[in-house]
Amino acid sequence: MIWQFDTLLLVLLIVAAVISLRIKDLLAASVVFGIYSFLMCLLWAVMAAVDVAFTEAAVGAGVSTLFMIATVYQTTRRSSD
Amino acid sequence: MRAFGLIIVLLTGGLLLWGVRDFPLFGAADSPANGGVVTAYYLQHTMQDARVPNAVTTVLADYRSYDTMFETAVIFTAGIAIFAILRVFDDRGGRRLRKSQDAPVKGDQYRIIVGTTSRLLIAPIQLFALYVLVHGHHSPGGGFQGGVIIGASFLLLAVARNLQTSLDRFPERRFLAMGAGGVLIYAGTGLLCMLLGRNFLDYGALQAVLPATGPEMARSHGIFAVEIGVAVTVSASMFAVYAMLASRGRLKDGL
Numbered sequence: 235m236i237w238q239f240d241t242l243l244l245v246l247l248i249v250a251a252v253i254s255l256r257i258k259d260l261l262a263a264s265v266v267f268g269i270y271s272f273l274m275c276l277l278w279a280v281m282a283a284v285d286v287a288f289t290e291a292a293v294g295a296g297v298s299t300l301f302m303i304a305t306v307y308q309t310t311r312r313s314s315d
Numbered sequence: 316m317r318a319f320g321l322i323i324v325l326l327t328g329g330l331l332l333w334g335v336r337d338f339p340l341f342g343a344a345d346s347p348a349n350g351g352v353v354t355a356y357y358l359q360h361t362m363q364d365a366r367v368p369n370a371v372t373t374v375l376a377d378y379r380s381y382d383t384m385f386e387t388a389v390i391f392t393a394g395i396a397i398f399a400i401l402r403v404f405d406d407r408g409g410r411r412l413r414k415s416q417d418a419p420v421k422g423d424q425y426r427i428i429v430g431t432t433s434r435l436l437i438a439p440i441q442l443f444a445l446y447v448l449v450h451g452h453h454s455p456g457g458g459f460q461g462g463v464i465i466g467a468s469f470l471l472l473a474v475a476r477n478l479q480t481s482l483d484r485f486p487e488r489r490f491l492a493m494g495a496g497g498v499l500i501y502a503g504t505g506l507l508c509m510l511l512g513r514n515f516l517d518y519g520a521l522q523a524v525l526p527a528t529g530p531e532m533a534r535s536h537g538i539f540a541v542e543i544g545v546a547v548t549v550s551a552s553m554f555a556v557y558a559m560l561a562s563r564g565r566l567k568d569g570l
Contacts, residue, residue: 289459308563
């Protein structure tokens with residue numbers, strides 16, 4: 235564990251989480267949520283949980299981002315609230 | 316109301332962080348996860364019991380195989396539930412759905428750079444998925460990750476071309492059958508152990524039917540068999556969920 239790397243990851247994680255909640259464009263929100271998943275994947279890898287990191291990269295960043303993008307295309311792209 | 320929500324969120328977050336103080340430090344040797352009798356047994360016996368160096372795989376698919384079997388069943392149930400909610404068989408008479416302004420335009424599937432790149436990538440992705448599935452005994456990965464990557468390769472095809480191209484290769488009947496079939500492979504392996512006179516999912520019994528040199532190798536092969544079941548269910552469920560979401564359950568003209 236390198237504390238500088240950990241701190242950078244955690245700060246980026248919080249920034250990505252807040253952006254994906256606040257952003258009005260739902261497609262961009264899905265993509266930022268994918269970035270959040272990749273950062274989570276790096277955090278798992280830092281904590282030596284490689285199997286979990288693998289799953290997070292495949293499911294969280296890959297497939298579930300695509301699920302959200304597919305759903306956004308079926309509704310409107312702009313968030314109303 | 317917003318202020319009230321903020322107070323609740325801050326209070327809950329503060330309590331959760333306060334609760335973390337009692338947790339053992341990261342990597343502490345005396346934490347329950349690291350110091351327990353069970354952990355020591357798993358780490359020391361994974362090679363003798365099942366000839367699998369990756370203890371994560373042994374724990375998931377052998378020592379706690381009931382857990383993984385019902386996890387597979389949960390994924391299958393989730394896929395079937397989304398299918399049951401979204402699938403529309405009769406298109407007539409319903410309310411005309413508003414066409415999204417962001418819907419893909421006609422001819423979109425002929426985008427040459429995206430199309431060619433994904434066509435070149437899909438075969439290596441599927442090969443890598445099979446490697447992840449087969450090599451789960453020795454490296455991170457296994458049935459779940461391999462299955463997700465196989466599903467993702469079909470999703471890539473659907474995104475880069477269109478849903479119909481993907482459905483031609485992975486039709487509805489097939490992904491439904493594979494979703495159920497994977498759970499059946501897993502439970503069937505367990506049942507086979509029972510028929511051979513041992514407990515449910517006690518792979519050592521497979522020694523009698525597999526070309527294994529002993530009960531340890533039989534357990535290793537048993538783990539591989541259930542990993543295949545997990546991969547089949549997961550890949551089919553992932554594709555089923557995407558196909559339902561992308562086409563509003565009509566399985567045509569999707570994203």
